Amino acid sequence: MKRRFYFAGLMLSVFLIANTFALPLPAAEGRKLVLVAGPQSAAAALSPEEVRKLYLGVAVAKDGKTFLPLCNHTDAMAYEVFMQKIMYMSGPAYERAVMTRMVRTTSSVRPPEYADEKDLLQALAVTPNAVTYMWADKAEAAGLKVVTELWREK
DSSP states (O other): OHHHHHHHHHHHHHHHHHHHHTSOOOOOOOOEEEEEEOTTOOOOOOOHHHHHHHHTTOOOEETTEEOEEOEEOSOHHHHHHIIIIIIOSOHHHHHHHHHHHHHHOSSOOOOOEEOSHHHHHHHHHHOTTEEEEEEHHHHHHHTOEEEEEEEEOO
């Protein structure tokens, strides 16, 4: 009889502990991936479909301005989120798609890649219609213009 009460008490304790961890957490502001341009840029907002086309080598023009995409390789997580949530493909699949487009069309240009953040920020500053993706907090700290919010962590 003693064992039965001990087992019941143990199960109740496990149940209470498990449910404590299942309680909803207070809402926290998740990370945001944004499309940014240089601080002096007059870049118009782009839809996710336009961003996808832009990074696949299709020329995208809005308000008479043709955009130049810059691939941001300074943050591996931002790159991965951009590939998965915006481009809907993996990094290797993206590389194949860009190469295939370059072979099939002469008008396609491979987006320049930047592995150093300082070089990326410099390119954004000197190229009027250049855009890239990065975390919103980094963009704000660098004083960049947010063109579009691409993705928000839930």
